[in-house]
Amino acid sequence: MKYGVYHQVVQLGHSCFDNADSFKILFMIFLNRMNLTNNSTEYGFISKTFHWLSAVALILQIPLGFYLVDLDFNETRLTIESIHVVVGLSIFYLTILRLIYKIFNPTPSLGNSVFPGQKLIATMNHVLLYLTILTITISGAFKKLFNGEILDLFFFNLEIKDNFELAEIFYDIHIISNYCLIALISLHILAVIAHKVLFKENLLKRIL
Ligand code: HEM
Numbered sequence: 001m002k003y004g005v006y007h008q009v010v011q012l013g014h015s016c017f018d019n020a021d022s023f024k025i026l027f028m029i030f031l032n033r034m035n036l037t038n039n040s041t042e043y044g045f046i047s048k049t050f051h052w053l054s055a056v057a058l059i060l061q062i063p064l065g066f067y068l069v070d071l072d073f074n075e076t077r078l079t080i081e082s083i084h085v086v087v088g089l090s091i092f093y094l095t096i097l098r099l100i101y102k103i104f105n106p107t108p109s110l111g112n113s114v115f116p117g118q119k120l121i122a123t124m125n126h127v128l129l130y131l132t133i134l135t136i137t138i139s140g141a142f143k144k145l146f147n148g149e150i151l152d153l154f155f156f157n158l159e160i161k162d163n164f165e166l167a168e169i170f171y172d173i174h175i176i177s178n179y180c181l182i183a184l185i186s187l188h189i190l191a192v193i194a195h196k197v198l199f200k201e202n203l204l205k206r207i208l
């Protein structure tokens, strides 16, 4: 599937009036410059897409959750809650797919440590990010289920016997794990900034 760049540019010229072809060729040029899958040192296109889809969804979902709890019970609130649940469940399935993909694809090794324990901290940050996202989504789902609501899990509907005490506990877990996620994301972003400012190392290009 590898085309020479010259060959691609000539083809692009031939088909400049055909948008679909031009798009296909531009996409191939783009893919030629980026691996689809990871190798031992670089993230590929699939991992990068997983990363940025999850990041954007989470950055929208966290404020949406906090906004939701302050709303009065009316139609708007129900609509926003449904959006919150659909986005949340999508994040859950995306994370499961991402973790399955991670089993079959090497994780690029981190660069040289700039201080002792750096690799361990980075790995712990990544593991905890995954665990927290799963905890948030699963606790959100159980909160609704133990409230006696039917949950549409996209592929099937689920309903269990209500238990309001457990619903409260899962709601607390949902809130606490959200604060943990905010702290972990902040650390994650601060680390990228610290590497750039203090160690003159551009980590961001590993995931772009
Ligand atoms: C907002 C939610 C975000 C989450 C949940 C998140 C999560 C993750 C996870 C789990 C990894 C490890 C991927 C793996 O190997 O399995 C990772 C890698 C990375 N993320 Fe994020 N990320 C987020 C946002 C960001 C942002 C905003 C930036 C940029 C400032 C960023 C920069 C990076 C970089 C540079 C790596 C590669 C680290 C390396 O291996 O050297 N992330 N992210």
Ligand code: HEM
Pocket: 058, 061, 062, 063, 064, 065, 066, 068, 069, 084, 085, 087, 088, 089, 091, 092, 133, 136, 137, 138, 140, 141, 142, 143, 144, 174, 175, 178
């Ligand atoms: C990563 C995904 C998710 C994030 C980041 C998230 C975030 C939040 C946040 C920040 C709140 C406000 C908590 C508070 O201060 O009281 C909230 C509330 C809530 N979330 Fe999520 N959530 C996610 C997934 C889910 C899922 C999958 C469900 C259900 C299937 C769900 C159901 C709820 C419910 C029912 C509320 C409370 C609304 C209320 O009764 O006031 N969430 N969420």
